[in-house]
Amino acid sequence: MVGQLLVRGQLAGKSYTVTREWMDGSPAEATGSRETQEANPDDAVLPADKLPFVTASNASMFVFDLRNDSPIVKELTGGPLTEYQFIPHSCQG
DSSP states (O other): OOEEEEEEEEETTEEEEEEEEEOSSSSOEEEEEEEOOTTOGGGOOOOGGGSOOOBTTTGGGGOEEOTTSOHHHHHHHOGGGTTOEEOOSOOBO
C-alpha cells in the first residue's frame, strides 16, 4: 500500500506544505515539510468542495509530529519545520 497526504498552511508569513507518505517496506512512513512552491502541482490549492474533512476516524492521519519523528527519517525528510508538531484542533463528528 502506498499513499501521500499533503497539508498546506502558513507560519510566520510563509506558506509551507507538510507531508505524510507511507509505503510497504522500511521506513513504512515518513513525514516532512517544505516551503510551498506555487509551480509544484502537488502544492496546488483544491476547491473547497474537494477538500477532505478531518473526522474522528481519520484525525490521526492529520497529526504531523515532525519534532518526534525517528532520527533517520527526520534527517532525510524533516525540512524547515522539523521542530514543530501539527495536531488537528477539532474535527467533524
